[in-house]
Amino acid sequence: MNSERRRGHVAGLPTWDRCAVMGVVNVTPDSFSDGGRWFDTTAAVKHGLHLVTEGADLVDVGGESTRPGATRVDEAEELKRVIPVVRGLASEGVTVSVDTMRASVAEQSLAAGAALVNDVSGGLADPAMIPAVAAAGAPFVVMHWRGFLEGGNVRGTYADVVSEVVDELHARVEAVLAGGIAPDRIVVDPGLGFSKDSEHDLSLLAHLDRLSELGHPLLVAASRKRFLGRVLAGPEGAPPPARERDAATAAVSALAAHQGAWAVRVHEVRATADAVRVARAVEGAQ
Numbered sequence: 127m128n129s130e131r132r133r134g135h136v137a138g139l140p141t142w143d144r145c146a147v148m149g150v151v152n153v154t155p156d157s158f159s160d161g162g163r164w165f166d167t168t169a170a171v172k173h174g175l176h177l178v179t180e181g182a183d184l185v186d187v188g189g190e191s192t193r194p195g196a197t198r199v200d201e202a203e204e205l206k207r208v209i210p211v212v213r214g215l216a217s218e219g220v221t222v223s224v225d226t227m228r229a230s231v232a233e234q235s236l237a238a239g240a241a242l243v244n245d246v247s248g249g250l251a252d253p254a255m256i257p258a259v260a261a262a263g264a265p266f267v268v269m270h271w272r273g274f275l276e277g278g279n280v281r282g283t284y285a286d287v288v289s290e291v292v293d294e295l296h297a298r299v300e301a302v303l304a305g306g307i308a309p310d311r312i313v314v315d316p317g318l319g320f321s322k323d324s325e326h327d328l329s330l331l332a333h334l335d336r337l338s339e340l341g342h343p344l345l346v347a348a349s350r351k352r353f354l355g356r357v358l359a360g361p362e363g364a365p366p367p368a369r370e371r372d373a374a375t376a377a378v379s380a381l382a383a384h385q386g387a388w389a390v391r392v393h394e395v396r397a398t399a400d401a402v403r404v405a406r407a408v409e410g411a412q
């Protein structure tokens with residue numbers, strides 16, 4: 127199957143003729159990769175608009191850090207961080223995704239103009255999430271997730287990571303469908319770094335075709351993650367800091383686009399916007 131057919135289309139969102147670029151705005155004081163930089167509504171909206179000028183097709187707004195060991199923010203704080211940024215970006219015509227595990231945040235974000243709900247728990251963290259997204263008729267990202275990471279990389283044991291992630295995602299997709307979300311509004315995501323070590327992440331990236339066989343558009347979120355630090359570590363084994371992993375991130379974007387990913391989620395948009403365009407040009411070449 128060629129990658130254009132594999133990539134698919136998500137009902138309720140624009141169509142792109144190549145892998146889409148999702149830029150990240152973390153409205154948090156503690157994200158591992160860009161913590162604290164956009165922890166203010168005006169700065170966050172400005173940053174999101176900047177990502178669009180750099181080539182982002184969608185902007186993913188999150189108010190809760192999911193990094194290992196992060197403590198959860200309460201609902202009121204998450205709403206306070208996220209809703210004004212979603213509203214600000216949506217009112218400028220940006221296609222906004224909201225990165226949340228809470229149904230209330232998803233609902234209010236959709237009311238404020240968000241077009242997509244990105245739930246790293248795939249609907250597991252809040253039982254009200256799937257009914258809320260179904261009722262709104264919104265598209266939904268189902269990420270592979272084995273639970274909260276407080277206290278370290280728990281539940282990260284696999285005999286065959288690719289098969290297990292595919293099977294567990296399949297089960298989540300079934301649950302999401304049973305909950306009333308339409309099949310053409312479901313996106314799947316392997317959840318790189320979530321209860322997975324570097325070898326697991328690399329195996330999943332090597333076998334994106336197996337994830338595509340789930341029959342839903344695929345989102346790949348490798349940006350600045352730990353496994354890239356491990357790949358780039360020098361002889362003394364010290365990984366470069368998160369913000370020095372953008373070239374490596376763009377390399378993954380090209381590989382994911384070439385394998386038919388529907389979208390890639392990145393902090394630094396410019397290099398990835400170039401990467402997905404090159405991948406598209408190669409695809410279109412005779």
Ligand code: PMM
Nearest residue numbers: 157158159192244269315317318347
């Ligand atoms: N990773 C993070 C946050 N949100 N959403 C999806 N769909 N997939 C991911 O892998 C994912 C995500 C953690 O990274 P960040 O703190 O840099 O945003």
